[in-house]
Amino acid sequence: MAGRGRGRRVLLGVVAAVPALLLAWVVFAVVRLATSDYPLGGGPEKVPCAEALEFGGGKLPQGAYDTRCTVRSWLDTSYAAEFRMPRRDVGAWLAKSCPSGPAPGTEMCDDGADLCLNMDSEAAPPPAGAGADAVTVNVTYEGPDRALVRFSAFTV
Template identity: 55%
Template sequence: MAAILALPLLILAGLAALAVLFLISDDALGGSSEKVPCADALAFGGARLPAGAYDADCRVESWLDTHYAGTFRMPRAEVRGRLTGLSPQGAEPGTAGCDHGVDLCLELGVENGGLPAGAEAHAVTANVTYEDATTARVRWSAFTT
């Protein structure tokens, strides 16, 4: 009989412990962003970090889905060729549909032209901003949906 009466108290104690966990944790359910090598971030989307890339900074966030994101700089003259080489269906990078302030972009996914060989992601985006005559800043994203 005592065990049956104690059950509601145990349930309340468990709920209180969960509430405390949510209050004190920045990431109670997972999904926090972690720094990763950019080679890993690009490989998830079927690409490689270009030779000569610098200022690379990449992160991964994973819980129900996985999302790699990062930025790096590279020679501006090489950007279009690198992006064109990613698409197995020959999708060309362009300016249509790009975010505001982006000079060149490419979106790849299962629905719109396929993904590079070896990609684990379901979708890949690359947004390029020309910083000057010789430098391009690339924002990379590869994620599952």
């Protein structure tokens, strides 16, 4: 009969532990949601810039420096590349990277950009072989010799 009382105590302990574990999980989830920029995962991770530009059908230009490239992937995949290059080479690099794309212009550019290229429609799709559904390039001239390029390629 002594074994029977011990079994009840174990069962009572298990029944009491389940709500406590559930409460701990809820507290953890609330804290993570409140303190993380990416509570469900998919935060940016550093990647080689060649990988980021290749996803958008491009290549890193000769003379690029100060390169920073990331990928975020959860429901969609989004690559971002930021680099500087000689200003005089921007036009040739864009023409080589996107030969069938629209001409670079100044409409629909990000704030502060001097030149941009958007390939995100049937009329102006990303280059052949790109893994991205859309590609945007924003160029900001930082002086007579230098340009800051922000390149993004993503699925939708």
